[in-house]
Amino acid sequence: MTSYDYDVLVIGSGPSGESAALNAAKHNKRAAVIEDRPMVGGGCTHRGTIPSKALRHAVKQLKRFNTGRLFREIGHSRQIPYPTALSVASGVIEKQVEMRAKFYGRNGIDLHTGRACFVDEHTLAVRQSDGIIEKVTGRDIVIATGSRPYQPADVDFSHPRVYDSDTILDLKHTPRKILIYGAGVIGCEYASIFSGLGVKVELINSFDYLLAFLDDEISVALNYHLRDLGVMVRHREEYERVEATENGVILHLKSGKHLRGDALLWSNGRTGNTDSLNLAAVGLEADQRGQLQVNKQYQTSTPNIYAVGDVIGWPSLASAAYDQGRSAAAVSRGKETVRYVDDVPTGIYTIPEISSVGKTEKELTDARIPYEVGRAFFKDTARGQISGEDVGMLKILFCPDSLAILGIHCFGAEATEIIHIGQAIMKQEGAGNTLRYFITTTFNYPTMAEAYRIAALNGLNRLSGY
Template sequence: MTHPEGYDLVVLGSGAPGKLLAWALASSGKRAAVVERRYIGGSCPNIACLPSKNVIHSAKAADTFRHGGAFGIADRGWKVDMTAVRDRKRKMVDGLVELHLEKYRASGAELVMGEGRFVAPKTIEVELNEGGSRTLRGEVVVIDTGSRARLDDTLGLAESKPLTHVEALDLDEIPGHLIVLGGGYVGLELAQAFRRFGSRVTVVERNKALIHREDPDVTEEIERLLRDEGVEVLTGTALHRVEGTSGRSVRLETSRGSIEGTHLLVAGGRTPNTDGIGLEKAGVETNEHGHVKVDDHLRTTAEGVWAAGDCAGSPHFTHIGEDDFRVLLANLTGGDRVTTGRQVPYCLFTDPELARVGLSEREARERGVQYRLAKIPMNAVLRARTLSETRGFFKALVEKNGDRILGFTAFGPDAGEVLAVVQVAMLAGLPYTALRDAVLTHPTMAEGLAGLFSSVPSR
């Protein structure tokens, strides 16, 4: 081991919490370094959140062309060029990477590109991508290594070289028949997108429903949406064996028989990137799932070492990673902030979107929380009628003997944007009547909230 270089902060991994912390502390005069092996800025701007939404928007454009006749537009003489779809995505990613590099330059934080691993407490050795090595020691070290798509040990699965979201978002061809393993957020977003590009698509989900932790009315609407668009949905289907090679020909043996396709996409969960980084040499413990053990302040079992984001078991969303940054910054600068009790908003970027915050009906029942339910169909929202997008609904849970909003779910156009309105009201502790009686702009999607909260049953 070479003589360690001293830093106030060393971050292993460049995802949201770590990079934001490095930029903040470096801007205040601290010496900060971020070690990243490949993706500058982490997975979100490179291979996950933002690239997927870019590709999904291209798929929506294709769907609009396909149904152009309904809007008075001739719908003949067009085709999907996946190379152009990919290049549009790559151009966006290049711009985001440059934006990150400018943040490093402006803040003074150092970006060290290479493979990092602990070799001693608070000490990281980096095998540099350009050759050679460096050893960095931080007064404070933050583990921010993220997660990756999980491959289980199903016979033949790994050998079939399946796509993950990383490879799927970089395809330059339209799969003839894409089989998607997993009916969660990633699987459903990409299933719809590739169906709209022109692929035959089959979704295989081992549970009895898609996104099975959501309320039944949500899962039923999502499944109906996919089936209406021509996606084959097989729920309650166990996978036994995989034969062939993705990109050529694959055959799946399942509890419901054989399924043959050209491409296989695995979207069955995430695995933390905590293996092979020398945590044992730093005194950092992991749990049975491989996540770094942290307390509600994001401290690990090693003095002076913290962890944040996916690798620490935080909900796997960039917006939660950004809140982990706020927790870290507060606790490292004399404050006292915890991860418990915070709101976790969810958004599934199918078209239309699904968005939820607070309690679902299922969660309320499981916790014994009594509530009043308000629900309106999307065709009651006049803006949805102007868009000819009336599939879906708004629903809200309000406490039984009070006016506090307990939860909100939207399935419809711009659901994620409408969600933010209700979430802010919940954060502010406003009664549901504040939204019921607000003067909301007409015609907008948010205007539907007045109708929704007007339908709350009386106490």
């Protein structure tokens, strides 16, 4: 019987890699993680979710100060430099790293620092920073290497005025005007962050609408509020070339427009971190976006090699990655039935934020599924009026006959928190997942959650017989 160093060997210490290793260790399997950064946490902790959301929180606090009536009474509005706002993130990152490092020590998970590549289907070569190569073996291997911003070859990212969503966290000054190419989730989030700092923003979208996967009404609301914040949104535009000089950046568009700014943030897609893994040694091949194909058990075409997190593409969310890692580890130890993560809520941290779960109006209409709508506007809630968070709405889509909830869409303060109330009800079996729950349940007052009761009553009032 072949002896391996570990039962489960994980490449990457982001959310998916960490959860895979922890799940294995909790079930008495020998587990190890290989991480090419000097500290654990992966891109999520150091370059993605944690720093960008900490930055957003600082900007949101600034906006509340500048727009609150009480603060206007005691002084003028304030502006803070981008690097100062960003400094908030460093403290959060330190706490995250300290906490996650303790997970490994407490659970007996070995940590190997270096860049891994395959030797064969059970062996990895780990090149350490001093050039020494260490070989480690595992019965099963989990690829959790994450992703990085896509960089087209014709854009010079070495220029000090050209950034991607990783390097923008190294920006040392506050630009007067920034161009953001790519109006996906990351582009929209940074558009609201920079505009909140008083920076002029031009957001270039190559599609007809912002975040077209959202419910149409929410997409339109986002477009309106970004413009209300001062963001210039340009739809149906594609770049022709980028001209970066000592004095600024000129973005040449195929439409003939020439947009000028002090800096360019390129946020147009991401690429899986698979190019240095020597996948050919184990019979694997990534697609053109660097992503790997897996089955419902997160196995690649080489059965003892799994892939989880951003490296397999959609939904590319930290929340989903945690669950994917757990599922892969469960399959590795022999569990036959595991959860395949395909029903996660959408969480977008613009200002205001967006979250949704279930079907959109367009999806229901295209599928010819009858539905009705219930809405609650935050400006009509007591908590929204008290807190000054009166922008946005909660929208419930439901079956007019059974009252079963088909979709929930929220735009406004704490949307990513509020959505989980509706999500929990939608997951109930039988008659428990209907609109009636919100009618027959007493909510604390005043709360933002009370919007569910208001929206449910609004929806019922649209039906004849109620």
